[in-house]
Amino acid sequence: MNxxxxxxxxxxxLAQFLLLVEKGGLGLEGVAGVGMATSNADGRHFVAVFGEAHKLLLGRWVTDEVFKTxxxxxxxxVKSAH
Incomplete structure (x- = not known):
């Protein structure tokens, strides 16, 4: 995994990361979606950026609390604070 x-x-x-993905600030190409997931290897939680065919482009580990909330x-x- 990357x-x-x-x-x-x-x-x-988490909001900052999602906004970076949304605005293209991470230089990722072909982003198709973002989701929360759990590693089968060790049970750790992460936020995943997916490309075509559900290919993982980038992942960031998250704490259990961030995963839940x-x-x-x-x-x-991300909702605007206007």
Missing amino acids: FEGDVISSLDE GQDMVKNG
């Missing part, structure tokens, strides 16, 4: 950076440990960090944000997108 994992970069530190563990995402807050909802603010951030799923709606990943599913529905």
Whole structure:
């Protein structure tokens, strides 16, 4: 798996990561979606950026708390604070 950076440990960090993906700030091509997942190897949780055919382009580990509380944000997108 292609994992970069530190563990995402807050909802603010998750929102920043999702916005970077959405705006193309990570230089990823062919992004088809984002989701939360659990590693079969060790049970750790991560946020995954998927390309075509569900290929993992990039993953970032998340804490258990972010996994539990951030799923709606990943599913529905980051809401503006206007």
